[in-house]
Amino acid sequence: MHMKALYNDGSVAEVEADEARHVIRHSAAHIMAQAIKRLYPEADFAYGPATDNGFYYDVDLGDKKISEDDLPAIEAEMKKIVKENLKFQVFELPRDQAVALMEERGEKYKVEHIGDLDEDARITFYQQGDYIDMCVGPHLTYTKALKAFKLTGVSGAYWKNDASNKMLTRINGTAFATKDELEEHLRLLEEAKKRDHRRIGREMDLFMMRDEAPGFPFFLPNGMILKNTLLDYWREIHHEAGYVEISTPQIMNKQLWLTSGHWDHYKDNMYSTMIDDEEYCIKPMNCPGGVLVYSSKPHSYRELPIRAGEIGLVHRHELRGALHGLFRVRCFNQDDAHLFVTPEQLTDEIVGVVRLIDSVYQKFGFKYHVELSTRPDDSMGSDEDWAAAEEGLKVALDKLGMDYVVNEGDGAFYGPKIDFHLEDSLGRTWQCGTVQLDFQMPQNFNLTYVDADGEKKRPIMLHRVCFGSIERFIGILIEHFAGKFPVWLAPMQVKVLPVSEKSRDYAHEVTEQLEAAGIRVVCDDRDEKIGYKIREARGVDRVPYMLILGEKEVEAGNISVRDRTNETVPMGVDEFIAKVVEEIRTRA
């Protein structure tokens, strides 16, 4: 799909594909702003960019409010503007005139924006009809080129993404080159909703949420199978990677959290309780416990690196507006580990951890992106330590040749981190794995090891998780597989479906044989028709294998195996058991 785009130097060029889509969406944002301005003359616009999925504009409407009910009117006005086929024009102004123009038009956010621009920044404006917007473009050449768009919702967003600023009204929309593409996009969104882990979790009886405990998930028997199976896998690969496993207390006294720095930097997220008139905290992180284990006895350089894993249940008071299924909860299990290493071992250990995390994500076929998160405003420690720590992570990433984006100011309060982000069904990303480099905790707790020269030295501490939180990881897994887990993970691996009462005894026999082989099998011997049972096994249980057993199979002494491709093949029971057991063993 070719189309023309107007650039801020006044030139016009052909654009296509992603670039064309971006131009369409960005122009849609301007046309929406023009429509809003016509309907709400007091509207004051902030930012209005194109995004990966559409576009939005943040607007300050003063005392007025816009809700979803108002969107059809705005859409209708946009259609009028499209029909008017206004020409997009571009012009540039020197700073003082740019400010004057925006002030004259009552655009105080744009004026502030100009103030934030570099001294030598070129300030360009795009105009269609009587609407003028400060913008770097490019844009469509005429409004009629906007052929397919839809406003999708209203939300709030802080000016400059800062919670201390005013909350503006964000109006979201999406636009495509053609109506067909728009329809397809909306259809895919509907499809994605069917993969929502909250919905599948309920359908498959994996977990549940209750109003009595917002943010605290309940795991049901099927969910526990999934969780425990993941943990078995986790223990196996960590044992192979030279990790030991520990477990540290849920509740430890406030003094510990003062020493670790959590009290000063993380107090608002911590739950606490009184025990015998002394204040105790419920752990929001596992590291202080891990540190206490390390510091409980002297260590030689010969013992390092120590890699101590812990499936640690942590509780954090998250803002209720942030809660989201299993993705954002108030208590979760971290597949944590703390590594105590010498400076010489540091890079290799980071590389080892990153490789381990990568191997886990490869196992499930996840695509992910990596971020290097640097020093936040609220942090502890010296500039030198932070610089060294950030450098340490960079060196490891470079050694691995990994692509990453830098996420300024998003590190933990005690150190910078490498974050691994996974996608959910809607393409939203969630941080799962992370590797954090920490010089602070060893200092705060005066951790040492005796080096070869007999001197006491300070170990460096690495915090790391692979899954991140088991809960979040399970949520991602559910959406990734749409509940159709590989055999080794499936809570129900085989469902035996007798066609009628006549084959019920045989079905029970086969079920027992599978059970004896360690296969998770359920026999649906209800008095229902075979089509009904298949429908439920497929659509609700999402079981990898169904065994259809009728008189034919009783006669032949074999089984009919139907897999997820809906192919049905006859097979001997022993042959099938061997196949499934092998798939489970190899985690195929």
Place this chain on the structure above:
RNA sequence: GCCUGUAUAGCUCAGUCGGUAGAGCACUUCGUUGGUAACGAAGAGGUCACCAGUUCAAGUCUGGUUGCAGGCUCCA
């Protein structure tokens, strides 16, 4: 915490102008013995999230609280 919505049966949803509730699926029972994505009938199931208010009367209107959804902020 903030913005915009939203809350009726286990699930998905109807419920008009305010007159104390309905469907489909699921569940239970009975019949049915059925061969690859819904067998038939009957039954049971709701303090309409909660607390106030308006009204002769509230699922319905108003206010508040809580949960939930999509965002923002924050985060694994």
